[in-house]
Amino acid sequence: MFHRAVLASLVVAGTVLTLPATETSANSLGPSVVPKLSLTASLAAEPVDMLLCLAADVSESVTEGERDLQKQGHAAAISDPRVVDIIESGVHGKIAALYIEWADQDQQFIGADWHIIEDQQSAERFANAISTSPAPPWIDWEVRNTSTSEVLRYCLKQFDEAPGHSMRRIIDISSDGTNNVGHQVARIRDQAVDEGVVINVLAIEDSLNPFPDGTHTRPSEGLVGYFRNNVAGGTGSFVHAAKGYASFEDMIRQKFLLELASINPIRPIQHP
Numbered sequence: 001m002f003h004r005a006v007l008a009s010l011v012v013a014g015t016v017l018t019l020p021a022t023e024t025s026a027n028s029l030g031p032s033v034v035p036k037l038s039l040t041a042s043l044a045a046e047p048v049d050m051l052l053c054l055a056a057d058v059s060e061s062v063t064e065g066e067r068d069l070q071k072q073g074h075a076a077a078i079s080d081p082r083v084v085d086i087i088e089s090g091v092h093g094k095i096a097a098l099y100i101e102w103a104d105q106d107q108q109f110i111g112a113d114w115h116i117i118e119d120q121q122s123a124e125r126f127a128n129a130i131s132t133s134p135a136p137p138w139i140d141w142e143v144r145n146t147s148t149s150e151v152l153r154y155c156l157k158q159f160d161e162a163p164g165h166s167m168r169r170i171i172d173i174s175s176d177g178t179n180n181v182g183h184q185v186a187r188i189r190d191q192a193v194d195e196g197v198v199i200n201v202l203a204i205e206d207s208l209n210p211f212p213d214g215t216h217t218r219p220s221e222g223l224v225g226y227f228r229n230n231v232a233g234g235t236g237s238f239v240h241a242a243k244g245y246a247s248f249e250d251m252i253r254q255k256f257l258l259e260l261a262s263i264n265p266i267r268p269i270q271h272p
Contacts, residue, residue, distance in 0.1 A: 053169075055154075059177065069246070081141075092163070093164075097115055104144055104147055105145075107141075178226055184209065199232050227239045
């Protein structure tokens with residue numbers, strides 16, 4: 001597993017830091033700044049085929065059981081031999097990934113920090129880090145809104161701290177509701193896409209704990225339509241739908257296979 005302190009010392013030694021001047025805390029990027037990747041950090045890190053930020057919604061509409069299904073689904077999918085096989089077939093034969101749980105504007109939690117995944121053993125280490133990660137310290141708070149815009153900004157910041165560098169940077173969102181607090185999500189999406197980042201979404205339909213008026217988890221254009229219009233973006237981006245959390249593992253596996261196809265586009269995808 002990558003240790004953040006190591007990269008921090010490398011970046012300082014290189015005298016280039018790209019954190020915005022308006023930053024106020026470790027979990028905040030300031031009022032409207034989307035960070036750019038640090039060139040020094042990239043040069044200090046090893047080349048990988050992809051940087052992958054996995055971001056799982058654990059806001060109020062997500063039950064404890066549904067949160068666990070997301071964790072175990074991500075863990076099982078990333079360590080699936082078919083997924084690992086595609087990772088190994090890339091130019092560098094490795095990717096870097098981390099797992100984040102998120103809710104409100106100031107509620108982002110790194111459940112599993114950056115790992116280099118290059119074989120079955122390293123994939124299983126990352127999967128174990130996800131499946132055994134502790135609950136976020138704010139998970140029992142009464143208010144846990146859904147700030148998709150802020151987790152996008154948070155993921156962008158994490159790319160600067162990755163142990164590898166790659167031009168392929170993907171934010172992988174799983175969520176069952178609309179952005180209902182924080183910045184306008186479409187604007188943050190557009191800024192991220194301008195930086196070359198791809199945002200894919202797994203829309204989890206049929207929430208077991210919807211808001212009373214239904215608009216948060218069942219928007220007028222449908223959840224898939226909402227994410228397609230406001231959140232997903234970048235070359236080759238897509239939105240998939242899981243019919244409830246029970247199908248999450250299968251859908252996230254398919255999603256990984258599609259995302260990783262860009263590593264070796266001439267190799268056919270082995271569908272489940």
